Amino acid sequence: MASSSPPRRKQCKDTCIDFLQEDTDAPYRSWLMKYPSALSSFEQIAEKASSKRVALFLDYDGTLSPIVDEPDRAFMSKAVNACLCTKCLEVCPTAIISGRSRDKVYEFVGLTDLYYAGSHGMDINGPCPIGKEVNLFQPASEFIPMIEEVFRSLVESASEIPGSKVENNKFCVSVHYRNVDETNWAAVAQLVHDTLKQYPRLRLTYGRKSLGLDNSDDVLPIYIGDDRTDEDAFEETKASYSLRDPSEVMEFLKSLASWTKSPVWQG
Ligand SMILES: O=P(O)(O)OC[C@H]1O[C@H](O[C@H]2O[C@H](CO)[C@@H](O)[C@H](O)[C@H]2O)[C@H](O)[C@@H](O)[C@@H]1O
Numbered sequence: 001m002a003s004s005s006p007p008r009r010k011q012c013k014d015t016c017i018d019f020l021q022e023d024t025d026a027p028y029r030s031w032l033m034k035y036p037s038a039l040s041s042f043e044q045i046a047e048k049a050s051s052k053r054v055a056l057f058l059d060y061d062g063t064l065s066p067i068v069d070e071p072d073r074a075f076m077s078k079a080v081n082a083c084l085c086t087k088c089l090e091v092c093p094t095a096i097i098s099g100r101s102r103d104k105v106y107e108f109v110g111l112t113d114l115y116y117a118g119s120h121g122m123d124i125n126g127p128c129p130i131g132k133e134v135n136l137f138q139p140a141s142e143f144i145p146m147i148e149e150v151f152r153s154l155v156e157s158a159s160e161i162p163g164s165k166v167e168n169n170k171f172c173v174s175v176h177y178r179n180v181d182e183t184n185w186a187a188v189a190q191l192v193h194d195t196l197k198q199y200p201r202l203r204l205t206y207g208r209k210s211l212g213l214d215n216s217d218d219v220l221p222i223y224i225g226d227d228r229t230d231e232d233a234f235e236e237t238k239a240s241y242s243l244r245d246p247s248e249v250m251e252f253l254k255s256l257a258s259w260t261k262s263p264v265w266q267g
Contacts (some may be wrong), residue, residue, distance in 0.1 A: 031242065038241035038252050045222075045241070046259050052220040054260060056088055056253075060098040060105050062226035066246055069179055071167055076108060076246070083250050087257035089113050097121060097225075099205075101170040119171030120205070140171050143201075147171060150199055157191050164188060172205075222256075224249055 038045060058064055064084075065076040088094045095115035098105045102118025102125060109116075117124045122143075126135030151168040154175060158164040163179035177188045196202055224243065243249050 028244070035239050035242035037248075038243050039248060039255070041241055042252070042255050042259075045256075049220045049222075049260075052218055054092040054256065055219055055221045056092055056094040056256075057221060057223040058084075058094065058096050058249075059225035060096055060100060060108065062246075063224055063249055064096070064246055065108065071165065071174075071176060074108065080246060080250050081109065081111070083253050083257075084109070084114070085111055088253055091257050091260040097223075099169060099172065099174065101168070104169070119169050122171035138171075143171060146199065146201070147173060150195060150202065154191065154195060157194075158188075161187050161191070224252075 060076075061067065061071075061074055064080050065074045068074050084094065089111070093115065095117060096105055096109060097117040097120075099120050100118055102116045102123045105118055106116055113127045115124065115126050119140075122138065122140045124135075124137040147168070147170065151166060151173050154166045154173060158166050158175065161180060161184050163177070163181065163184070165176040165179070167174040167176065175188060175192055177185055180188055192204065196204060243252055
């Protein structure tokens with residue numbers, strides 16, 4: 001249940017200025033040794049992408065939106081939304097991949113020209129007119145009744161644990177413990193454990209920044225995500241670079257968009 005990436009930058013509420021605390025700086029520096037910043041390594045990335053088509057795969061929570069206490073309020077900033085709309089989509093196919101339900105991510109992002117993959121890829125839809133569900137790929141539809149049953153059962157049992165929240169993501173369920181007192185974390189773990197025993201076909205994943213590049217002859221897929229559930233996309237971790245928070249993700253996307261539009265890249 002521990003996070004896998006270093007502490008985030010703290011923000012001063014009054015000034016909105018980011019500052020790094022002394023104690024969080026050291027772990028971040030050693031993280032950067034392992035996973036260099038994609039911003040300062042941009043030229044290297046551009047080199048890998050030269051003469052290839054880029055495809056972008058972006059996680060939602062913690063990557064495009066900041067992590068907040070209330071999952072229903074994880075809005076992305078207007079600046080990130082505008083960057084997706086006016087920068088990324090102009091230059092490459094872009095997909096948002098999330099553990100959330102596809103409908104919920106669409107509600108947050110609201111752009112029609114993207115690919116959306118909800119429930120960790122179990123529910124995929126390509127760009128289409130509003131309200132239409134063409135290009136829909138749902139390989140695990142048979143699990144929907146079971147997930148609903150699991151959701152109801154978890155809601156009932158979790159009601160006894162103050163601060164807990166259960167979220168129905170259609171093909172998976174999240175049990176949130178961010179607002180649960182640490183003394184009750186074992187009770188949350190027990191609840192999840194008991195449910196898994198009852199439903200052995202379910203798989204447990206843990207949720208939290210990394211950036212992966214995969215290679216093929218003519219396409220360079222760039223995947224940006226923030227937690228271990230995103231690692232499936234990286235084959236092993238195998239992240240090559242890192243970005244610290246949604247504002248760095250936005251800076252990276254802007255640089256990528258400007259670079260792919262540059263005469264050098266277009267050959
Ligand atoms: O794959 P993602 O798009 O990163 O989704 C992973 C989970 O994200 C959400 O939970 C996380 O963000 C919440 C809002 O900032 C935060 O309150 C929670 O503690 C985080 O785990 C979402 O609510 C989950 O359903 C997703 O599985």
